[in-house]
Amino acid sequence: MQTIRGFRDILPKHIPLWQKVEKEATCLFEAFGFKEIRIPILEKTELFARSIGEVTDIVEKEMYTFPDRKGDKLTLRPEATASIVRSYIQHKMYATDPVRKFFMIGPMFRRERPQKGRYRQFYQIDAEIFGVESAYIDSQLIYLLNELFKRLGLSGLSAHINSLGCPKCRPSFQKALLDFLESKKSRLCDNCTRRMDKNPLRILDCKVLDCKEAIADAPATLDCLCKECEDHFNTVKATLEKQGVDFIVDKSLVRGLDYYTRTAWEIQTTTLGAQSAVAGGGRYDGLVKELGGPQTPAIGFAIGFDRLVEVMEQIDKAPEEKPLDLFIVSLGDTAMEKGYLWSCKLNQAGIRTEMDFRGKSMKALMKRANKLNTQYVLIAGENELTENTIILRNMNTKEQVSLSLETLIPELIKILKK
């Protein structure tokens, strides 16, 4: 038996790093006024089809979709935004507070071919803000991401930003793009010619060399922005500059989900092979209304948690493991029983204590104590029990002291709490 393809166990030795990231992210989110939200892993398929877009790869071929016993079509969430928007509308959150900020951390599911930094169950750290149209919020989210990566000790990441325009400027852009593509049609790859009808925007993001050359001077959304979108984007850039956040304007950055408008960005790394995006986000001013809520500007991002951890592992950012406080070496049945009772009391007092119940030799127990990286060892044998004194050995200094049996526990707590 083994895990199914693209799914994996995250083993205890990797957990400290995951927890470190979670801790830093949560701390930062709270400082910026975000509240945690927890959403279901399963939703109606329709939610994702409508929000992400029917002709996207995610919806067309990557979702885990199946009928439940009553025949409803359900899908394991491939991303968080759609569910958070659904929740926002369902609970009429716009009615109680015009501005809401959420974050969540959890698994997403996409049935892609696995490779480095890409799994079928992968984790995202997600943040969304509803109700703010100002460009300062766009800057703030990029700034926040930048700050998080800085706190995690990461460098060598670059922020790529672009503006995708709004429903007002998009028609003129699409026309300009289609006219241009029509003239280059013969040079485009099969994939791109197919995309022309379905999602011409994505052609700008094609990685086939010939296509890249053919579309080198294609019209970009940036060149067709309406006045409002242009002002918005300029404010984002100017603010980031003032805050000292490095960024690259990348005309070819196109988000893969249909709902994005205006600002879109991606944080890229060079250390993960082909999976360069560790975080991505953008504005989606039309989605809340599209899904049945009131017109509400919104913006959010997702961090690829797995990828982030892999980048951190490569530069060795794992926090050091805390050593064990005490290991009880007990020799003989009486000592084992006593040791067991002591260990529970110490655990209960918050002291990390371990012992071994396999009836091993003293040498074997000392070896195990050493392996567990313990600070102290309590040696309890027949001799000690009859003499009412127990030996406490400091494993670093090799010093040993005798403790009286009557006052053992309080005495130990006193010494070990230091």
Add this chain to the structure above:
RNA sequence: GUGGGUGUAGCUCAGUUGGCAGAGCGCUAGGUUGUGGUCCUGGAUGUCGAGGGUUCGAGCCCCUUCACUCACCCCA
């Protein structure tokens, strides 16, 4: 969905022309009868990914298949 690479002990990997299944680490026991790390000596652990074929004989050659992995695609 498409291509490349790799599958041998718990882990990392050797394995020559087809001829007894190996090393290091780890685990374990002892040296030291009740004191760890270093050192020394011993021990255990294998469906050589699976199935078939060729051969007196296959870890090695051939076929099939599965898994893992990297890349394309796409994205976090």
